[in-house]
Amino acid sequence: MFLLDTNHCSLILQGHPIVLDHLAAIGQTPVMTCVIVQGELILMAERSARRAENRRTVDAFLREITIFSIDQITAHTYGSLKAAVLQQFGPKEKAKQRHTALHQLGFSENDLWIAAIALQYQLTLVSMDSDFQRMQAVVSLPTVRWDQP
Numbered sequence: 001m002f003l004l005d006t007n008h009c010s011l012i013l014q015g016h017p018i019v020l021d022h023l024a025a026i027g028q029t030p031v032m033t034c035v036i037v038q039g040e041l042i043l044m045a046e047r048s049a050r051r052a053e054n055r056r057t058v059d060a061f062l063r064e065i066t067i068f069s070i071d072q073i074t075a076h077t078y079g080s081l082k083a084a085v086l087q088q089f090g091p092k093e094k095a096k097q098r099h100t101a102l103h104q105l106g107f108s109e110n111d112l113w114i115a116a117i118a119l120q121y122q123l124t125l126v127s128m129d130s131d132f133q134r135m136q137a138v139v140s141l142p143t144v145r146w147d148q149p
Helices: 006-013 017-025 035-046 051-063 072-089 109-120 130-135
Strands: 002-004 031-034 066-068 124-126
Touching (some): 006 017, 006 035, 031 035, 031 109, 035 051, 035 066, 035 109, 072 109, 072 130, 109 124, 109 130
Parallel strands (some): 002 031, 002 124
16 A cells, blocks of 8 residues: 655646556555645645646545544654654754754654654555655655656
């Protein structure tokens, strides 16, 4: 089962042929996304030059795909993952650890939430973001890219 990140949802919406070929090749294998990606897609549509048209396209896409929400298990997974990322990539000095933010380490809060959902449901994450590759240092997070043959 696959969890689509924002960049791959966007490529699907743009009709990217290689991504669509990968999607067709997996057949009946479930493909989902999550509320974090939903929010990012809506934001992209709202900020676009063709707001109304893009919003209709995004809304139609979101009606056709399973969307995972965040629950208490997700929150627990997120907290553990964030702690591991900060431990691995953050400063080793205790005094500096408390004031270190994820973005200072090159990670996005949203990407940690997306990873937490993928981990919770044991999904393969479909993304081009390097954040997820770096997370491999602290957790086993299967990732693939569909934008390449």
